[in-house]
Amino acid sequence: MTHLSDIPAAVKGLPRKRMAVAYGEDAHTLQAVERAVKEGIVDAVVVGGKRTIIAIAAECGVDAKLFEIIDVEGEMPSVKAAVKLVREGSAHMLMKGLAHTDNYMRGILDKETGLLPEGGLLSHVAVFEIPDYPRLLVMSDAAVIPLPTLQQKVAITKYAIRVANSLRVETPKIAFLSASESVLKFPSSQEAAILTGMAVRKQFGNVLAEGPISVDLALFPEVSDIKGFKGRVRGDADILIVPGIDSGNVLYKAIVWFAKAETAAMVTGTTAPCILTSRGDSEDSKFYSIALGALNA
Template sequence: MEQIRSLSQMIEEAKKLCASKGRKRISVAMAEDAGLISAIEEARKAGLVDATLVGNVDKVKACIAQAGASEKDYTVIDERSEAKCGLVAVAEVSSKRADIYMKGQLHTDHFLRGMLNKEVGLRSGKVISHCYFHQIEGYDRILFIADAAFNTYPDLKQKADILQNTVNFARALGVECPKVACLAAVEMVNPDMPCTLDACALVQMNQRGQIRNCVVDGPLALDNAINEEAAKIKKISSPVAGHADVLLVPHIDAGNMLAKAIVYFSKNETAGIIVGAAAPVILTSRADSPRAKMLSIAAAVMMAHHAG
């Protein structure tokens, strides 16, 4: 598969995969929202997914009707306890009856408790992380930012897992050997700035095969990670500088600000997904647009096919 360079292209590639290899099934926890079901219905009609909807059966069926969909196209599991919706939905995935775990109207803590449940959850034995992926006007590729939403202040070992999770996701979108920039405020190693030491260690781990299928460089400041001219001016010569696909942030504060700056200060399309679990996980906000939800579904389908 060629490298996917736009999110519209990602949807088309997901359609091709499903046409040749079959749809994936989403299990939705507390699917009691017509807008959410509209996005799932769009994905179903596009041939990407079938869906199991967990929640209050009366509310779910009302939302299906409101979305202009048909009950016959969905499997509905009646669960009226919000605290249990996540467990029921995630069990569909861990038992292999579904492929993707998706958040509906339940609170995030209940959703994540389901994902991390020791008996029916999707623990993988490694750090689970979040990845924003952006199509930004003026760039010829999708940019991946991790971790801007899930892990707060990761240590070196956690950063290595986050990096590998994100690389695996980028490869599912056709980026054969992602270029990874470990971001910091400067591009020189400074013992007084711990994230620069972590960046240096991650580069070594990559060179020794502990982080695979990518090229890692850092520390790099944001400008010389994504702008070739800025890298030249600072005389930084590496395959990553100016050409990064993956931006590994030092902590959640930097990542959250960077991701939201992209959303609000540029012309872009943005979605997000949880990576590193035993199956793809879609953690959308209740305020996300149907388009953002569709993009997250398509990305999860690409991941599921890549893993399988």
């Protein structure tokens, strides 16, 4: 797949999934849900204040009859009710509506009622469609783990590979990012070298990897030519693994705002896909995220 629009096209050939929306009291979420239902991507149940949801739907021209509404007042109660639907098997995937990310994550991570398996690791995966970049770009983790350990980066990488495989990338090219292509005396550089060694030994399966590698070498072939870089990834990365949440979050937002990228995103490592977009993300971004979740459900 080379465009985010390829994702819903692929999902339409699969059995339809049911999605629970946590605190779906905003226009962009309702518009994306309506679009996903109309296009046959999912069936949906929206959890939140029923009168508020119906009023917002009317204001933005959304047909609220297209989805079920479960009347729950308040942000955290709505999150818990939506998570419960997924945990009990009444829904195949979860989506964040107007809920704050920390409350959404609190519902997912609850040890008694959440969606994270015992001993599991939560990670965030984003998929970008960037103008002039010839493929979809997967990036992890820009939203969940502040300072991932080496072992956590192994899990993060495996999640990102699964998402890339779902996008029909059979042999993903992975860039383990750091400040330079040289191995330097700081953790992200040395860990990138270890992870690359693991990839060379096929511990991540059928992939090609390079690291440490700078982001310009990972994404721009002309930089590799100028620098004479001969790595396995030369401006054609399918996956970027960032050093930590600071660099990942900065890069994510730079790609969206400066490169004018469209994005889809979700949380992985859970028992079901959990769509995690910003409250300010566009309707398109939320729609493509729904399709990405359905593809991986």
